[in-house]
Amino acid sequence: MLEVSGLDVLLGDYQALWGARLAVERGEMVALLGPNGSGKSTLMNSVSGLLRPRAGAITFEGEPIAGLPAHRIVGRGIAHVLERRRLFPYLSVRQNVWLGGYHAAARGAREAEYQRVAELFPIVAARAGQPAHTLSGGEQQMVAIARGLMARPRLLMIDEPFLGLAPQVVAHLTEAIRRINRDGVTLLFIEQNVELALSIAARGYVLESGRTVVDGRSAELLRSPEVRRIFLGG
Amino acid sequence: MGLVYALIAAGLSLIFGLMELVNFAHGEFLMVAMYVTFFAWSLAHLDPVVALPLAALALAGLGWAVYHGIIRWVLGGPMLAQVFATFGLAVLLRAGAQFVWGVDFRVVKDPWLAGRVSLGGVFVGLPQLAASALALAAFVALWWFLARTETGLALMATAQDRQAAALMGIDTQRMFALGWAIGSACVGVAGGLLAMFYYVFPEVGGVFALIAYVTVALGGFGNVPATLLAGVLVGLVEVFAGLLISPAMKYAVVFLLYLAVVLWRPLGLFGRF
Numbered sequence: 001m002l003e004v005s006g007l008d009v010l011l012g013d014y015q016a017l018w019g020a021r022l023a024v025e026r027g028e029m030v031a032l033l034g035p036n037g038s039g040k041s042t043l044m045n046s047v048s049g050l051l052r053p054r055a056g057a058i059t060f061e062g063e064p065i066a067g068l069p070a071h072r073i074v075g076r077g078i079a080h081v082l083e084r085r086r087l088f089p090y091l092s093v094r095q096n097v098w099l100g101g102y103h104a105a106a107r108g109a110r111e112a113e114y115q116r117v118a119e120l121f122p123i124v125a126a127r128a129g130q131p132a133h134t135l136s137g138g139e140q141q142m143v144a145i146a147r148g149l150m151a152r153p154r155l156l157m158i159d160e161p162f163l164g165l166a167p168q169v170v171a172h173l174t175e176a177i178r179r180i181n182r183d184g185v186t187l188l189f190i191e192q193n194v195e196l197a198l199s200i201a202a203r204g205y206v207l208e209s210g211r212t213v214v215d216g217r218s219a220e221l222l223r224s225p226e227v228r229r230i231f232l233g234g
Numbered sequence: 235m236g237l238v239y240a241l242i243a244a245g246l247s248l249i250f251g252l253m254e255l256v257n258f259a260h261g262e263f264l265m266v267a268m269y270v271t272f273f274a275w276s277l278a279h280l281d282p283v284v285a286l287p288l289a290a291l292a293l294a295g296l297g298w299a300v301y302h303g304i305i306r307w308v309l310g311g312p313m314l315a316q317v318f319a320t321f322g323l324a325v326l327l328r329a330g331a332q333f334v335w336g337v338d339f340r341v342v343k344d345p346w347l348a349g350r351v352s353l354g355g356v357f358v359g360l361p362q363l364a365a366s367a368l369a370l371a372a373f374v375a376l377w378w379f380l381a382r383t384e385t386g387l388a389l390m391a392t393a394q395d396r397q398a399a400a401l402m403g404i405d406t407q408r409m410f411a412l413g414w415a416i417g418s419a420c421v422g423v424a425g426g427l428l429a430m431f432y433y434v435f436p437e438v439g440g441v442f443a444l445i446a447y448v449t450v451a452l453g454g455f456g457n458v459p460a461t462l463l464a465g466v467l468v469g470l471v472e473v474f475a476g477l478l479i480s481p482a483m484k485y486a487v488v489f490l491l492y493l494a495v496v497l498w499r500p501l502g503l504f505g506r507f
Contacts, residue, residue, distance in 0.1 A: 048401060049400075050397055050400065050401070069400070069405075070397075070400035070401055071400050071401075071402075071403045071404055071405045071406070074401060074402065074403045075403055079401070080401050082397065082398060082401065086395055086397070086398040087395075087398075088390070088391045088394040088395055088398065088399075089394055089395075090390075090394060091387070091390060091391065091394065095387060098387075099387060099388070099391050099399075099402045099404075100402060102384075102388060102402045102403045102404055103402065103403025104403070106403075147402075151402070151403065
């Protein structure tokens with residue numbers, strides 16, 4: 001479904017990705033792992049069009065999308081939930097979620113989609129009129145994912161969904177993400193906590209210093225000495 | 235007058251709120267709007283009230299062209315490049331007006347709305363009264379557009395987080411151009427209203443722009459509703475300072491108020507950011 005190969009990305013003068021690669025099959029749930037600054041977010045931002053790669057290929061459902069602007073890529077069926085949720089702080093929860101269905105391909109079924117995400121995340125209905133910045137971190141994350149789903153994506157990418165959340169909230173969110181995946185949306189997410197990420201995802205990719213160093217099924221990665229070296233420095 | 239100040243300031247505030255960029259040519263945009271109104275009257279015999287949509291449209295076009303011709307190219311650049319780009323545009327427009335139209339003061343003679351009316355014993359100039367009402371109407375229209383339309387919502391989303399907005403499928407470049415067009419249309423309406431009772435000359439933008447910056451800073455940069463309140467406040471302070479102290483001192487009092495607010499609340503009276 002999504003294939004990334006040989007990706008070089010510059011952030012100013014600094015090269016953040018060196019030939020990174022990644023492949024996600026339809027219906028999968030894949031974790032993108034790696035220490036701080038390893039280029040996970042840069043990779044995700046390049047897929048969604050926020051960054052323009054210098055070299056390499058990104059194809060989605062067989063078509064090249066590298067270099068397209070972000071507002072066009074969402075119409076192709078990829079939604080991206082940014083790190084730290086990035087809701088529109090002074091717009092209401094309802095307006096935030098509603099804007100998720102802004103692009104032309106999602107507008108037709110907007111009302112029905114809104115009902116569906118409000119059912120999946122009751123917080124959307126409960127806090128509809130409240131400005132987004134008044135919500136707690138966990139609530140904001142749910143609204144951000146609801147907003148992403150409004151785009152009716154076939155691939156949903158979430159950057160650090162569990163960052164700074166309490167354990168009960170993590171459990172709740174994990175359940176919601178599993179359900180989204182079961183409903184047919186392919187999922188790619190970034191997470192620093194290897195054990196947590198691989199307990200949710202079926203497969204994982206590990207980045208280190210801008211390169212894809214290991215990938216495999218979750219059970220293999222958990223046993224891999226390479227993964228242990230990267231995350232435990234052992 | 236406060237409502238007209240507020241409308242000028244709203245245009246400035248809208249553009250700033252959208253892209254953290256101060257348009258130093260805002261006063262010159264006002265000057266252009268006043269000339270558009272004047273020439274609509276002197277060449278086509280259109281009354282300023284009739285020419286108002288024309289002035290708004292002309293300025294919206296100017297704002298759109300300035301965004302695509304200049305601003306777009308300096309957005310990624312250093313702050314100073316942005317300052318000099320709009321400041322240079324201000325100098326160009328002012329000098330261009332002097333060159334093409336000369337330095338004479340021009341006045342729209344015998345507009346439809348003239349004379350005074352008595353409001354509970356206080357005499358108010360009819361043009362001023364009409365200007366206030368129309369400025370308020372423009373404000374309501376702006377508010378309606380921002381709060382009640384899909385495009386207005388997309389514009390506010392772009393102002394609050396342009397990356398997240400792009401991920402919603404919003405073409406942020408188009409929103410920026412639209413913001414410039416709408417912000418400039420505000421000043422177009424304000425210029426058309428002012429031309430009913432104020433002289434038109436190349437430097438006319440100066441004092442109004444200065445008051446607009448004060449108004450925006452008073453309300454809090456990028457906060458459009460607060461700009462309305464700040465504009466009314468500035469207008470009232472100006473009138474009462476002129477009445478109670480001396481007409482020559484009215485702007486001094488306005489700027490003193492500005493200094494006090496900035497020292498006391500640097501983000502403005504209703505500031506966020």
